[in-house]
Structures are given as structure tokens and as C-alpha cells.
Amino acid sequence: MATQRGVLELEALAAPQPASRQGRGPQFASRMSAMPVSAIREILKVTEHPEIISFAGGLPAPELFPIAAIAQAHADVFADHGPAALQYSTTEGWRPLREWIARRMQDRGIAASADRVLITSGSQQGIDLAGKVFIERGDAVVVENPCYLAALQAFSGYEASLVSIDSDDEGMRVDQLENALSRSNPKLIYIVSEFANPKGTTLSYERRKKLIELSARYGIPILEDNPYSELRYTGVEMPPLAALDKDGLVIHISTFSKTLSPGMRLGWLTASDQIFQMIVVAKQAADLHTSTIEQHAAARLLESFDYDAHVGRLCEIYGERRQAMLSAMESHFPAETKWTQPDGGMFLWVELPQHLSAEELFKEALPERVAFVPGTSFFAGERRLNFMRLNFSNQKPEMIEEGIRRIASVLKRRLR
Ligand SMILES: Cc1ncc(COP(=O)(O)O)c(C=O)c1O
Numbered sequence: 001m002a003t004q005r006g007v008l009e010l011e012a013l014a015a016p017q018p019a020s021r022q023g024r025g026p027q028f029a030s031r032m033s034a035m036p037v038s039a040i041r042e043i044l045k046v047t048e049h050p051e052i053i054s055f056a057g058g059l060p061a062p063e064l065f066p067i068a069a070i071a072q073a074h075a076d077v078f079a080d081h082g083p084a085a086l087q088y089s090t091t092e093g094w095r096p097l098r099e100w101i102a103r104r105m106q107d108r109g110i111a112a113s114a115d116r117v118l119i120t121s122g123s124q125q126g127i128d129l130a131g132k133v134f135i136e137r138g139d140a141v142v143v144e145n146p147c148y149l150a151a152l153q154a155f156s157g158y159e160a161s162l163v164s165i166d167s168d169d170e171g172m173r174v175d176q177l178e179n180a181l182s183r184s185n186p187k188l189i190y191i192v193s194e195f196a197n198p199k200g201t202t203l204s205y206e207r208r209k210k211l212i213e214l215s216a217r218y219g220i221p222i223l224e225d226n227p228y229s230e231l232r233y234t235g236v237e238m239p240p241l242a243a244l245d246k247d248g249l250v251i252h253i254s255t256f257s258k259t260l261s262p263g264m265r266l267g268w269l270t271a272s273d274q275i276f277q278m279i280v281v282a283k284q285a286a287d288l289h290t291s292t293i294e295q296h297a298a299a300r301l302l303e304s305f306d307y308d309a310h311v312g313r314l315c316e317i318y319g320e321r322r323q324a325m326l327s328a329m330e331s332h333f334p335a336e337t338k339w340t341q342p343d344g345g346m347f348l349w350v351e352l353p354q355h356l357s358a359e360e361l362f363k364e365a366l367p368e369r370v371a372f373v374p375g376t377s378f379f380a381g382e383r384r385l386n387f388m389r390l391n392f393s394n395q396k397p398e399m400i401e402e403g404i405r406r407i408a409s410v411l412k413r414r415l416r
Helices: 002-014 039-047 067-085 095-107 122-134 149-157 174-184 205-218 273-287 292-304 307-332 358-368 397-415
Strands: 117-120 140-145 161-168 188-192 222-225 250-255 267-270 347-351 387-391
Touching (some): 122 250, 122 267, 140 149, 149 161, 161 174, 174 205, 267 273, 307 347
Parallel strands (some): 140 161
Antiparallel strands (some): 250 267
16 A cells, blocks of 8 residues: 555665765765655655645644735736846845845844845755854754754764753753763754744743853854744743854844745845854855845745734634644543643644554554654654654644544553
């Protein structure tokens, strides 16, 4: 069956490729063997069937994309600035958009100026560019365990040696960090400070302060990845690491993917001067600049559209979906399971009894027409089998209730 094959092939794809045979076939760089395949992309291929209730992707709800407003913004740009919007542009990006982003970041306490805002092709490119300018083969990079998979891919592509620090309900165990910093002398600390992917957890204020203090003491830059910060449903807002940074060591990246549309591929990065300039050069070599037309359209949209009201609506709807998932799990999941209680974002993280494998469970769940992402591939170090990631933003509450009930029945069968 095609669906089963997709899952079983994951490990084969992730395995190092054989060395090239003489004169036959493409000879890939050795760095590619260190780059893990995205299990999520593979899983999405088998969960696309409309009958499957999928909690697998990290997808925003498409029915909430402001399609009419985005279409209007494009039409206005074509009418008023067609030639400029279709032309090559500067690497740093379209000035009005950079100004809007700088003001937004200033509102969160980040000392960003438009001159130091780089528009990137999604925040993923910010991760990749940071990797490109800092990591040489074998350099240590600190990551949270578990960690956003595509960041692990990006750093592995630069042949980093990943140093993983455990996490709990308050995010990275910063108390374990000092030891790792003095031992491994990393080039970079990567962290999703709010509503992390995959766990949904947020770094506590005390840990933020400690992390900034350690980064300054050891002179190690922090790559703060903050794609979900606008999507808070409960709890109180906390200053981003970039707002606490006095030493110019935090590189802050974010995105419009989670609030406007991931298809526009618009993200941004801000950093202190020296780091910023270096990353701009790296972006020139990567793609010259981010799509001019999309930057113009976003800037035009943000002039007229009530972005705050739109984000408020997203928070209301995603907040309901989060609550629907938590309540359904409370009602249906067996007592032996535990899960995180995210204050925002799109995911929560389930811990199964130690002897259960989420990959096995995934295979049993598919015939029940429900899907999730087994947690294994989010671990940089020792792969742990008994975790799964659930996305709550992409399904309506009634489907969430039904999907959770289906997962629960598979779980209960396994635990009998
Ligand atoms: C933690 C994290 N960082 C970065 C990204 C990439 O987002 P984009 O490149 O669409 O801005 C994602 C997307 O899921 C994410 O979860």
C-alpha cells in the first residue's frame, strides 16, 4: 500500500548515501549524508488524503488567509508600481516593508531600525544564512532537545556538531547550558523562545535572563527563531531575547508565514551591525533578494489592512482549537500519557509510555484515518521513540475532537 510504503521508506532515505560508484551516477557532497530527511514532508505525502484527519503538518488554517486583501494588494501594486515590483531589487529588501517590521519589533522592545532589517525568503532562510556565516565543519551548535526539524537539517547541511540541551515545560534547561558552553565552545545557540516547534513550550523569563547572561559571558551568538510570537492565546507576553540583549549577540528572526500566508515566503532577520552585514553578503550569494512583488504586496497590504484585528481573529480561532484539543485529550487519552499545555503557537507534544513507539502507532492510526508526526526525528541526540507532535491550528474543533478520539482508541488498544 502506498501509504505504508511512505512510512517505511523514511529510515532508508535518512541513511547515509553510498559513496559514488566509479563514473556512475551523481557524486553528492559528503555533507548531504549528514542532513536528515524531513520525515514531516514524507509523512505529509501520505496524509494528504481528504479522509484523513491530519494533525501532522505545521499548517496555518487556509480558510483564515486574508485572500481578498492579499489579492487587492497585489492588484494595487501592479497598477501603481508594476515595473518596480517586477524588477530586481536590493538584497536587504523593500524599504517600506522593512520600516513596518522595524516598528513592529520596536513595539516588542527590540532596538531594531529599518537599516538592520533584512527581508528573507521565509524565516527558514534566516536559519540557513546564520548557519552559513557561522558554522564550519565540526563546529558545535547548541539546540534544544527536541528541536525544530528543519533547523537541524540546515545546521547539519553545514556539518555542525549538534549539542542538544534537554527541555521541560519552561523550555530549554538553561541550567545545563553553562557546562555545554564551556565544554564545546559552540558557534551558535539556536532557540525557539516562544511556543516552540515541536513542544509548544515557552522559555520562562528567568531562563531568558540567564541565557542572555551566558551568551554575553561566553560571547556566543543566539539565533532566536520567533515565528509564532504573535499567536498567543493565554498567559502574559514576555520580552523576546533580542529585547534583553545588551551586547548585540542576538540574531532575531520571524515571519509572516504564520499570520498572513506561508506561500508568500516572507520572513525577516535583525542583528547587530557586523553580523547583519555578513548575513546580507551571504543572502546575496544565496538568492540576490526575496521576491520583489511579494514584498511590495505585503507592504501595500499592511498600509490599509487591520493587521492587529486579523491577528486577533487568528488568536481567537486558534485558541479555541487549542482548547478543543486539550479538552478532547483530557476526555479520551489514557492516564499513562502526558502532554504540554502551550500558551500559543500551533503544536502540542505528547509523551507516551516508554515502551510505546509513536512510529508504530502512526502506522496503526493511518487506517483509522488520523495522522500525527512521530517525535523521533525532532531529537538531535539519542532518538526517543515515545513522543508525538500534534498540530491544532489546521482542523476545526469537531474534527479535532474526532481525531483525538481515534488516536485515543489506537492508544488504548495498544495499552490493553
Ligand atoms: C520554529 C520554526 N522556524 C521556522 C519555520 C519556517 O517558517 P517560514 O520559513 O515559513 O517563515 C517554521 C515553520 O514551521 C518553524 O516552525
